[in-house]
Amino acid sequence: MMRVLIADDHAIFRLGLKDLLTDEFQKVTFAEAQNADEALEHIRKQNWEIAILDISMPGRSGLDILEEIKRIRPKLPVLLLSMHPEEQFARRALKSGAAGYLTKESVPEELKKAVRKALAGGRYVSTALAEKLAWDLDSRAETPIHDLLSDREFQVLRMVASGKTVKDIADELALSVKTVSTYRTRILEKTRMKNNAELIRYAVQSHLVE
DSSP states (O other): OEEEEEEOSOHHHHHHHHHHHHHHOSSEEEEEESSHHHHHHHHHHSOOSEEEEESOOSSSOTTTTHHHHHHHOTTOOEEEEESSOHHHHHHHHHHTTOSEEEETTSOHHHHHHHHHHHHTTOOBOOHHHHHHHHHHTSTTSOOOGGGGSOHHHHHHHHHHHTTOOHHHHHHHHTOOHHHHHHHHHHHHHHHTOOSHHHHHHHHHHTTSOO
C-alpha cells in the first residue's frame, strides 16, 4: 500500500490530488494536512512513500519546512507545488532536496510523471525548467538577486514581504529578535536595498509572495 501525504490549505485541491493519484495507482492511502505544522506532525509519526506540499500555506510554507523534513526523513521524496512560476522557486527547492517542483497549472499527466519519477528515486523537472536551468549555466545569464541569499535569509525575506514584524518572525522561527534583525541586515546588504518597502516591492514583483 502506497502512503501519500498531501499538504495544502485548500480542501478542494487536496481532493483533486487524491482523485488523480487514486486513478493512477492501484493501492494508495492518504493523509492530509492544512498547514506546515500538521505536515511535520504526520512526517514525524509515520513513514511515507511521498509527500506533496504546497509552497503557499498559512504560517510556514512547504519550502520553509523542506530542510526540516529532510532531517527527519532523509529518504522521503518531497514534491512541491505552487501557483508561482518555476523560475522563482524551483532552483532553491531542488537545492534544498526537493524531488521536484511543479506549478499548479501543470497538466495531470505531468504530475503523475513527477510522482513516478520521485518514487523511483529520481528528481523531476519540466522541459521548460530544464531549459531554463541549462541557460543559467551560461555565465552571461543574470542571477536573480534572491538567489544570492541563504535559505534562512530567503525565508526571512518572504516573511518580511508578507508584512510580518521582526518579533512575529522571531516567534514563528523560534529565534531571537536580534538574530532576525541580523538576517534582515544581511538581506539588505546582499540585495543592496535600503528598507522594508524596497524588499516588499522586489518580492511582489518577483512573485515571491502572493
